[in-house]
Amino acid sequence: MTNLPAVPPSEERSRDVLCLGLNAADHLCLIPHRPEWGGKLRMKTLTTMGGGQAATAACALGRLGWRVAYAGVCGDDDPGRQAGPWLRECGVDPAGLLVRPGTGSQQAFIMVEERSGERTIIWTRDEACRLEPEDLDEKLIASARVLHLDGHFWQASIAAARLAKAHGLLVSLDAERIFAGTEELISLCDVVMGCEDFAQRLFGIENPERALGRLAGLGPAWVGRTLGRGGAEMLVEGRRYFAPGFAVDTVDTTGAGDVFHAGLVHAILLGQDPGTALTTANALAAISTTGLGGRAALATRPQLEAFLASHPRRA
Numbered sequence: 322m323t324n325l326p327a328v329p330p331s332e333e334r335s336r337d338v339l340c341l342g343l344n345a346a347d348h349l350c351l352i353p354h355r356p357e358w359g360g361k362l363r364m365k366t367l368t369t370m371g372g373g374q375a376a377t378a379a380c381a382l383g384r385l386g387w388r389v390a391y392a393g394v395c396g397d398d399d400p401g402r403q404a405g406p407w408l409r410e411c412g413v414d415p416a417g418l419l420v421r422p423g424t425g426s427q428q429a430f431i432m433v434e435e436r437s438g439e440r441t442i443i444w445t446r447d448e449a450c451r452l453e454p455e456d457l458d459e460k461l462i463a464s465a466r467v468l469h470l471d472g473h474f475w476q477a478s479i480a481a482a483r484l485a486k487a488h489g490l491l492v493s494l495d496a497e498r499i500f501a502g503t504e505e506l507i508s509l510c511d512v513v514m515g516c517e518d519f520a521q522r523l524f525g526i527e528n529p530e531r532a533l534g535r536l537a538g539l540g541p542a543w544v545g546r547t548l549g550r551g552g553a554e555m556l557v558e559g560r561r562y563f564a565p566g567f568a569v570d571t572v573d574t575t576g577a578g579d580v581f582h583a584g585l586v587h588a589i590l591l592g593q594d595p596g597t598a599l600t601t602a603n604a605l606a607a608i609s610t611t612g613l614g615g616r617a618a619l620a621t622r623p624q625l626e627a628f629l630a631s632h633p634r635r636a
Contacts, residue, residue, distance in 0.1 A: 342375025342471030346400035371407030381583035392417025576615020
């Protein structure tokens with residue numbers, strides 16, 4: 322039993338998932354070690370690709386073969402002109418991508434340390450480049466089975482979640498940021514997976530188990546947190562589920578969390594139980610870290626299945 326609301330049958334909807342939230346242009350440089358402040362360091366590799374939490378999750382789901390659309394906003398600058406093509410490369414329909422004239426798209430400059438795969442991100446976004454509730458396309462939302470949100474543009478996210486519930490979609494949230502409407506948004510979601518300390522920060526509770534309990538009290542059927550390389554845990558009907566991470570040759574951890582959430586949505590669409598779903602999401606995220614950039618090593622469904630078959634689930 323998944324304990325989740327039933328997802329609408331695929332034959333009733335033209336899309337499986339709509340991902341709503343951020344897209345970005347990621348400029349990644351691989352460096353041999355962390356630079357000293359004020360010094361100089363020669364990078365080993367430089368590459369640019371699409372990024373952003375919801376957009377990268379959409380790309381991961383597209384690579385897995387799901388019918389995916391993206392809704393978000395970009396500027397009319399060079400990075401904005403690339404946002405749609407980058408999504409299409411992964412099989413994602415940018416049907417809800419709004420171009421906001423005269424604004425700058427989000428861009429991130431990411432230094433990735435070669436030895437550890439850990440990254441440092443410096444980003445910028447024009448505050449006028451944002452999605453508003455009036456920008457939402459109700460028909461686009463109603464065409465999907467699952468709505469996945471990354472919590473950015475929170476007023477639009479709340480409005481989208483309300484429309485999704487009215488049309489019978491399952492709503493998933495990648496929870497990291499805390500804003501004025503956070504608790505309201507959570508109450509509209511069925512699945513809320515936060516970063517490691519999200520629930521603790523939200524409620525001001527030091528104990529992570531108690532914090533997850535408070536999170537569940539807001540209404541979601543599945544609540545949990547990601548633990549980086551350590552895996553992920555979830556609380557469902559008072560029962561704790563935990564799945565450890567997978568050991569891989571990590572190149573870059575950029576986007577791994579975004580891909581984890583895509584893996585969780587993938588597992589839910591397949592009807593997996595909470596423990597199996599966590600393992601599936603961990604596996605997809607682990608594979609993604611073997612390339613430079615969040616979209617460089619997105620697994621296809623056969624690749625994910627082969628990885629899981631060769632890496633038995635650990636208790």
